[in-house]
Amino acid sequence: MEGREKLREFVGLVFARTPPARKRYREGFFTDGQRLIWEYPRATPNGDQMDFVESMELNDEGLICQHRVYWGWFGLRVLQRDECRR
Numbered sequence: 001m002e003g004r005e006k007l008r009e010f011v012g013l014v015f016a017r018t019p020p021a022r023k024r025y026r027e028g029f030f031t032d033g034q035r036l037i038w039e040y041p042r043a044t045p046n047g048d049q050m051d052f053v054e055s056m057e058l059n060d061e062g063l064i065c066q067h068r069v070y071w072g073w074f075g076l077r078v079l080q081r082d083e084c085r086r
Contacts, residue, residue, distance in 0.1 A: 017084035021075075023049035034058055042074045050075035 001010060025046070029038035035057055042051035051072030059065045071079070 019050065019078050019083040021048065021050050021078050021083065025049055040075075042072055048074060050078050
């Protein structure tokens with residue numbers, strides 16, 4: 001998707017359907033100034049959460065030009081069972 005309005009629509013849908021297992025525990029990130037990567041591990045100090053890795057490529061102005069999400073098995077199964085808030 002491209003553009004701020006499309007992104008706002010998408011983020012609104014994501015937050016409206018966020019499963020209870022989607023928490024935001026993470027430790028640190030990696031960057032080389034052009035790529036930014038971090039992990040949400042399944043196991044946390046407070047129990048399991050959806051596991052995935054986010055990777056963003058940034059342009060020369062520091063804006064996101066590519067964004068990818070790689071799902072772990074726990075998080076993928078939450079999505080497959082459609083455990084979203086309604």
